[in-house]
Amino acid sequence: MRLGLSSGLAYGGFVPSSINLLDFSPAAAFSLRSFDSSVDPNVVNVRRSSDNATQDFKASEITDGTLATYVGSGNDGFVTTWYDQSGNNVTATQATASDQPKIVSSGAVVLENSKPAIDMAIAATADRLDVSQTFRASNINNYSLFTVQKPSGNNGAFGVRLGGAPNSRGYLPYNSSGTNYASYGDNITAISLGSPPTDSQLLSFIAGSTQGNAQAFLDGSSQGSVALQSVAHGGNPKFGSGDLNGTMQEVVMFHNDQSANRTIIEGDINTYYSIY
Numbered sequence: 001m002r003l004g005l006s007s008g009l010a011y012g013g014f015v016p017s018s019i020n021l022l023d024f025s026p027a028a029a030f031s032l033r034s035f036d037s038s039v040d041p042n043v044v045n046v047r048r049s050s051d052n053a054t055q056d057f058k059a060s061e062i063t064d065g066t067l068a069t070y071v072g073s074g075n076d077g078f079v080t081t082w083y084d085q086s087g088n089n090v091t092a093t094q095a096t097a098s099d100q101p102k103i104v105s106s107g108a109v110v111l112e113n114s115k116p117a118i119d120m121a122i123a124a125t126a127d128r129l130d131v132s133q134t135f136r137a138s139n140i141n142n143y144s145l146f147t148v149q150k151p152s153g154n155n156g157a158f159g160v161r162l163g164g165a166p167n168s169r170g171y172l173p174y175n176s177s178g179t180n181y182a183s184y185g186d187n188i189t190a191i192s193l194g195s196p197p198t199d200s201q202l203l204s205f206i207a208g209s210t211q212g213n214a215q216a217f218l219d220g221s222s223q224g225s226v227a228l229q230s231v232a233h234g235g236n237p238k239f240g241s242g243d244l245n246g247t248m249q250e251v252v253m254f255h256n257d258q259s260a261n262r263t264i265i266e267g268d269i270n271t272y273y274s275i276y
Contacts, residue, residue: 028090031250045081077104092129101127117247120240131237144258148250182216191216208257219276
């Protein structure tokens, strides 16, 4: 496998990935940075509060002031679409204005740990992005998910939901009574991650038939594992479903077991976000 080492190319203050995670063939890859150092892709479509106009923005335009200038001083900017960089045309969208998460607040780009972030705040309704069905894991026994997020302590807060009615949710990091969990299936089958973080966290969750269980890693450290079980994946996948009150920065999904590449993938993500 070609690792796609960075050529050192950068775009106006935007620092590209040190490797090309797309060379690992993810099923879907969402971020506010570019995973490929040779391109500067559109990563979000944003609606500004002043006139509800919308526009696409590249990774570099989020960090070089272009996005903030477009939204305008004192105004808010909301994500209508988070674009997939995998080439599989998966989309994360929200057409309802009141449910759109915020990326610019009062004229300033939302930041988490000094990097751009999407704010899934609780308002009158839950901010969320609905993800196309192709993102959903077709087999609970073989998939991997890497997320960069900061959930709060609100009960029932879901970061990534792969689809399904209650008790068949697939994978999600979520909170219950102020404690952070990684889970798949029903919310009884869970791995405790402790208290919600005060800063960004990198959560990796790998369910693979090769090891016979599902494993969670928080900031590169193992949090334990649970036995695999069959889970029905119905309904639409979502980011920020339920009532997540926190930020999201990156979601990378694989429809296979990435245990062998986990440390490489986590290392690249951590190099950019400086989480741990």
